Amino acid sequence: MVNDRKRLWVDIDFTLRRVFGKTSFRPLQREVISAVIDGHDVFLQAATSFGKSLCFQLPAVVSHGVTLVVSPLLSLMVDQVAALEAYGIPVATINGTTPLSERKLIIEDILSGHPKIRLLYVTPEFCCTETFRRNLKRIHAQGELNRVAIDEAHCISEWGHDFRPAYKELSWFRETFKDPLVPITALTATATPKVRNDIVRLLGLDTDSMKWFHTPSARPNIHYEVKYVEELDDDIMSADEERFHDLLSWLDSVRKRRESRMNSNEAGDPIDTRPKLPPISGIVYVPFRSLADELALQLNKSGRNIRAVAYHAGLPAGDRKRIQKIWASKDPTPPEQIGPCPSFSIVVATNAFGMGIDNPHVRFVIHWAPPRSFEGLVQESGRAGRDGRAAVSIIFYNRNERDRVLERVKNDGQTGRTSNRFAPQSAGSKKHSMEARIESFNKVIAFCESTDRCRHEIIREFSGDLELETMMSSQTTRPNPTSTSPCDFACDVCKYGSAEIKRKKTEMLKATAQLEAMGAYHNSDLHTFMYYWMTYFVRH
Structure with missing residues (x-):
């Protein structure tokens, strides 16, 4: 059932230019925004480069009332609120760091009957509090609750890679706000068919009138590659030096190809008038904080004009924020740097370098070990090439490494590791979580072990893209989807x-x-550390 609140015609192109300073919509954004403004429940699964937040922010600007945005990360909320304030849009957030005096002013405004605030960002845990629920009921009774937008909606499913129990309590919205019906927009970057079904069922989305939107999980501009690496038991230090040399050689080849293209394109120009090239940006995902620190140090000392920084949850908050700010710029070189630009700007990171990190100019993403989940593989590799230009995703893989990662996956499931400190997982939830984690990692293994199928096709199949495309084609004049996609x-x-x-x-x-026949490695903690430190790039 569609919200029957009368909608005034609005010029969304004018709003896009005047308020958000953008000249045009990205593909599919116009259709999503129109469905939101028309009062439909909306499910949007799109890559991190799509611009999902605009799909509920622009409708909030042109519509009456308050749009409630549920977001799992404080840093993500703070960044979006700061960006909206820069556009002059009335926005607020209530979280654990919000001063009591500011919180009172926000509540007074949204309960006033004519709120100035258009978007209110909150965590799922805050939505569970009785006081806030009472306030939401009052806003709804006044006809001022315009829409609920649920970001990172995959967190609601125990089959998801980042299950957060408080998200399941968000079913309260549809159970409570029925007359008038408050439409819900669910947004995520990755969701398997099981997770999608959970999102729709648990949020109570209206399957008869809701609108489905989707972009391909496998990005056509990304070259996906698996590097099969050996484990050696010869002289450890000399082997590590050789492997590290291979890494530098690979980076050198990338730099030389770039310079060759530049020289051929501008052969007739004087050298001193040619534009200064910004560094090539890349991310290397590693499993441990210590490895991130060590590998970044070695890259900086390599003499190859590489600027590498480590990023992980163990860094002070100020350092992480500074790295994020520099990284978000087109030329990620700190302003205090003197001398020529580095050839490469590389972040060596754990998976803490995730949601909310935005740099459209990343040319490569490398996984030092297989990712712990298929969703992580898609999301993290998708941080390359967000400007639409060619990019590379590489995963280093062998079966010893596979077994080590599998042990960490099992350990996460056994301990009930979750991002939510308010609602610990029950025994049943832990079991589901364990099954989901192993199932997801098995997809990573299948992706890496396959030697006869297109990597794009595998990602598309495991993500259930064909099912979503069929749903989209049924609600529009789009052509029927095909079972294969061009690689x-x-x-x-x-x-x-x-x-x-x-x-x-x-x-x-x-x-x-x-x-394995020689019994190598299985009892050597030192060797395991050294392997993680210097796993090498295999040459073609």
Whole structure:
């Protein structure tokens, strides 16, 4: 059932230019925003570069009343609120750091009957408090609760990679706000069919009138590649030096190709008039904080004009914020730096470098070890090439590494590791969470072990893209979806051929089998640390 509140015609293009300072919508944004303004329940699954927040922010500006935004991360809320304030949009947030005096002013405004605030950001835990629920009921009774937007909606599902129990309590919105009906917008970057079904069911979205929107999970401009690496038991230090040299050689080849293209494009220009090239930006995801610190240090000392910084939850908040600010710029070089620009600007990070991190100019994302979840694989690799230009995603893989990651996945499930400190998981939830984590990691294994299928096709299948595309085609005049998507040699299998990928994988398996027969590594904590420190790039 669609909200029957009368809607005035609005010029969303004018609002986009005048308020948000943008000249045009990205593909599909116009359709999503129109559905939101028309009062539909909306499900939007789109990549991190899509601009999902605009899809509820612009309607909030042109519509009467308050839009409630539920967001899981304080840093994400603070960043969005600051951006909206810069646009001159009345916005507020209530969270654990909000002073009591400011909180009272916010509540007074939204209960006034004519609130100035258009968007109110809160955490799911705050939505569970009785006091806030009473206030929401009063706003609704006054006809001032315009819409509920639920960001990172996959957190509601125990089958999701980042389950947060407080999200399940958000079903209260649909159970409570029925007359008039308050429409709900659910947004996420990654959700498997199981997770999507949970989102729709638990939030009570109206399947008869809701609108589905989706962008491909596998980004066509990203070249997906799996590097099969061996584990060696010879002289550890000399082997590490050789592997690290291979890493630098790979980066050198990237730099030389770039300079060659630049020289050929501007062969007739004097050298001193050619534009100064910004550094090539990349992310290296690692499993441990200590590895992030150590690898960043070694890259900086390599003499290759590389500027690398470590990013993880162990850093002071001020340092993390400074790194994020520099990283968000097109030229991520600190203003105090003297001398020529570095050839590379690399963040060596744990998965703490995640939601809310925005740099459209990342050219490569490298996973030093297989990601712990399929959703993490898609989200983290999707931080490359957000400007639409060619980018690379590389995963380093062998079966010893696979087993180590699997142990960490199981440990997370057994301890009931969750981002929510207010509502601990029950025994049943822990069991579901364990099953979901292992199922998700099994998809990562299947992705990495495959040697005869397009990587784009695998991502598309595991994400359930075909199902969503079918739903979208049924509500529009879009052509019927096809079971395959064009790769155009944008993955290692399609570029090099199945036989070559299978050969590399076979070599890795033989080396690993020899080590297992010798009993290597299994009792050596030192070797495990050294392996994580300097796992190398395999040459073509």
